[in-house]
Amino acid sequence: MSFLNNLEWRYATKKFDTSRKVSSENLDTILEAIRMTPTSFGLQPYHFYVVNRPDVMMKIQEASWNQPQVGTASHIIVMCARNDLMQTKDEYFDAMSWGKAEIRASLAGFEQMVTGFIPNSSPEWAKKQAYIAQGFALAACAELQIDSCPMEWFDPVAVGQILSLPENLSVAVIIPIGYRALDENPRSKVRFPKEKLFTFITE
Numbered sequence: 001m002s003f004l005n006n007l008e009w010r011y012a013t014k015k016f017d018t019s020r021k022v023s024s025e026n027l028d029t030i031l032e033a034i035r036m037t038p039t040s041f042g043l044q045p046y047h048f049y050v051v052n053r054p055d056v057m058m059k060i061q062e063a064s065w066n067q068p069q070v071g072t073a074s075h076i077i078v079m080c081a082r083n084d085l086m087q088t089k090d091e092y093f094d095a096m097s098w099g100k101a102e103i104r105a106s107l108a109g110f111e112q113m114v115t116g117f118i119p120n121s122s123p124e125w126a127k128k129q130a131y132i133a134q135g136f137a138l139a140a141c142a143e144l145q146i147d148s149c150p151m152e153w154f155d156p157v158a159v160g161q162i163l164s165l166p167e168n169l170s171v172a173v174i175i176p177i178g179y180r181a182l183d184e185n186p187r188s189k190v191r192f193p194k195e196k197l198f199t200f201i202t203e
């Protein structure tokens, strides 16, 4: 199927078939799509937890107003924003310069710009980057005919406690993934028409 057909096929799945699990190979592909996500400055101010322990998933479901897609999923990808942006920046420039001082020195102008930006960035900024990763993950799932549900209706503090998150992370969004339950009825797509969504300023 084409990319657009796959996007048409996917829907926010509310109940998964508990007998079907996502293979580690497919999971790796989804995680690689997340890894390839573009971010502002390329900083990647996030970290992801992949959960398939039933007891932990049920606790996350309880912290998500008991939405059944959480506990019935094959895996849950928990997308966390980092709040230690100076540390993130250091790790990023280390990676970009392969640990070599002369390469790092050649990046000084760029590093100074990023360093200047960080104190002015709101905590929401890193979360926005996680949402971009969410989009990439959903598209990758659709490509693999794996069902998914993007979610932000949960208690992020409670989910953070369930996962014993370190202080530098806070949960932005979660994505239960798996295979739709046989008695699930995909809701038909409701999308605004092109004329409402796009304004063309053309020659």
Ligand SMILES: Cc1cc2nc3c(=O)[nH]c(=O)nc-3n(C[C@H](O)[C@H](O)[C@H](O)COP(=O)(O)O)c2cc1C
Residues within 6 Å of the ligand: 010, 011, 012, 013, 014, 067, 149, 150, 151, 152, 153, 154, 173, 187, 189, 190
């Ligand atoms: C950021 C975000 C958060 C969402 N949170 C939830 C959620 O907590 N629970 C849920 O059932 N669906 C959630 N959805 C799914 C949307 O309701 C769904 O994507 C939308 O209605 C469009 O339907 P479709 O994805 O089936 O095409 C969320 C979607 C997005 C993008």
